[in-house]
Amino acid sequence: MFEVIGERINTSRKKVQAAVAERDNDYIIDDVKKQQEAGANFIDVNAGARIGHETEDMKWLIDTIQPMATAPLCLDSPDPAVLEMAFQMMEKTPMINSISLEKDRFDSMMPFLDGKECKIIALCMDDAGMPNSSDDIVKRAVKLVxxxxxxxxxxxxxxxxxxxxxxxxxxNKGVMVLDAVRDIKKEFPTVHITGGLSNISYGLPQRRIINRTFVSLMMDAGMDSAIIDPLDQAIMAAIQTADMLLGNDNFCGDFLKGVRAGTILS
Structure with a gap:
């Protein structure tokens, strides 16, 4: 089953930042409800944009979201101290976003993660920068695992x-990442593949059709999760349809449910 990590509760978004600054519970709760109703399996929570307020903002967000959330939370911060505080508040096993091979981040995150029961997003980034080839991505993935x-x-x-x-x-950037995902899944069949997809279309017109097409290709390669806006009905419909075509939807039940609900349209 494809897992959607809902990306909307992020203080880099102007409306979310305003809601957090004003402690507007109703806005945050309404947004989380909509994400869950749209199919989010995790709710990403990022409070990093208000410099100097991340700890208190993260605590308030968790206090606001956790009592009403049916989906587990994805705790999103580069600061292990913020993550430690947030982790101690968790009632369900959380996801942690994220670790990478960049020395400073790796060295600070590994002691935090040691001994914890959680899911972890692991970025194929190291101190050399972004990967330049599919082999580069795979080597970094192997080291992370x-x-x-x-x-x-x-x-x-x-x-x-x-x-x-x-x-x-x-x-070649599309083929590069598709090849890498296939190789990673061959090496580690139980590892999940996730990430943001919209970078693929950066700088081009008609970005939404590019993103929808790309997610289908990535799912065929082995991607089984994405960090997206679940209120984007078009990409959610593409994901549900691709999941069905890849044999992950028994008797096409979820697809038919989406059609009846009006969320999957031609």
Whole structure:
């Protein structure tokens, strides 16, 4: 089953930042309800945009969201101290967003993750920068899975982000990440593949059709999760349809349910 990580509760979004600053419970609760109703499996919570307020903002968001959320939370921060505070508040096993191979981030995140029961998004980024080839992505993914295994985080709890890059800068960027995802899944069949998809269309017109087409290709390659806006009905319909065509929807039940609900339209 494809898992959607709802990206909307992020203080980099102007309306969310205003709601957090004003402690507007109703706005946040309404947004989370809509994400869940649209099919979000996790709710990403990022409070990093208000400099100097991240800890208190994250605590308020969790206090607001957790009592009404049916989906587990994805705790999103580069600061292990903020994540530690948030983790201690969790009632369900959370997802942590994220770790990478960049030395400063890796060295600070590994002690935090050690011994914790959680799912972890692992970015294929290191101190050399963005990956330049599919082999580069795969090598970084292998190292991430191996290093996380040393602290007893199993492959099935790891969500590799291969870092989608704009095809407008290099027409091989799409094929590069598709090839990498196939190889990662061959190496680690139980590892999940996730990430943001909209980078693929950066700098091009008609971005939504590019993103919808790309998610279908990525799902065929092995992607089984994405960090997206679940209120984008078109991309959610593309995901449900691709999931059906890939054999992950028994008797086409979820697809037919979406058609009857009016969320999947031709």
């Amino acid at each position: 191996d290093e996380l295994g040393k602290i007893k985080i199993l492959p099935e709890s790891v969500y590799i982000d291969p870092l989608v890059q704009p095809i407008s800068t290099d027409n």
